Amino acid sequence: MSERPFEAIYQEYFSFWGTIPDTDRDFICQNSQLITYPKGKNIHDGSECSGVILVRAGSLRLYMMSEEGRDITLYRLHKGDLCMLSASCVLDAITFDVFVDAEEDSQCCVIGGPAFAAVSQRNPQIKIFALETAVGRFSDVMWVMQQILFISMDKRLAIFLSDEAARTGSDTIALTHEQIARYMGSAREVVSRMLKYFAGEGIVEVSRGGVTILDKKRLRALAL
Numbered sequence: 001m002s003e004r005p006f007e008a009i010y011q012e013y014f015s016f017w018g019t020i021p022d023t024d025r026d027f028i029c030q031n032s033q034l035i036t037y038p039k040g041k042n043i044h045d046g047s048e049c050s051g052v053i054l055v056r057a058g059s060l061r062l063y064m065m066s067e068e069g070r071d072i073t074l075y076r077l078h079k080g081d082l083c084m085l086s087a088s089c090v091l092d093a094i095t096f097d098v099f100v101d102a103e104e105d106s107q108c109c110v111i112g113g114p115a116f117a118a119v120s121q122r123n124p125q126i127k128i129f130a131l132e133t134a135v136g137r138f139s140d141v142m143w144v145m146q147q148i149l150f151i152s153m154d155k156r157l158a159i160f161l162s163d164e165a166a167r168t169g170s171d172t173i174a175l176t177h178e179q180i181a182r183y184m185g186s187a188r189e190v191v192s193r194m195l196k197y198f199a200g201e202g203i204v205e206v207s208r209g210g211v212t213i214l215d216k217k218r219l220r221a222l223a224l
Contacts, residue, residue, distance in 0.1 A: 006029040036106070
């Protein structure tokens with residue numbers, strides 16, 4: 001891919017782009033790749049600096065994993081979202097391992113971590129941008145922790161279904177019980193039991209195609 005498409009993309013998503021020298025913009029573009037990851041592909045396993053990832057299409061899942069192999073979803077990234085936690089060489093404060101998987105076939109712009117780190121050393125506004133991006137995501141992580149620790153399962157599920165419907169613009173959530181449980185940091189059996197209760201109350205309909213919201217008003221009431 002030529003440099004020009006990267007230039008147009010980064011100009012749209014990087015607030016610092018117009019403030020750094022042409023040589024540094026060229027350097028970032030020269031160290032960028034457009035990569036398509038198939039569904040289920042592990043993109044970052046926490047062991048090295050995979051670089052800065054900008055999602056162009058599809059979705060990625062960031063998660064942490066225990067020694068026993070149990071994982072908890074921190075957040076998901078969709079078109080236009082930026083992943084900084086995969087670039088530990090850019091942000092020295094990242095001292096924990098995160099994993100990144102492609103949740104569906106995904107196309108991403110990937111900037112080499114060492115190249116981005118070198119340019120950020122010369123341009124403080126880039127480091128500020130990277131820190132602000134990471135801090136914004138930590139807010140998402142704290143929200144996940146708050147839900148797991150302090151919010152009842154029925155309310156958590158109602159919030160999740162409402163948010164997914166708003167994000168996709170559809171009343172049908174095309175996810176399996178296993179996927180929903182993974183995103184919520186819960187067990188599939190717990191999610192299935194709660195969905196069965198919601199279905200019995202006429203709030204949702206459960207099928208092989210996913211979960212269809214039948215009563216938005218009651219679902220929103222549960223989420224409050």
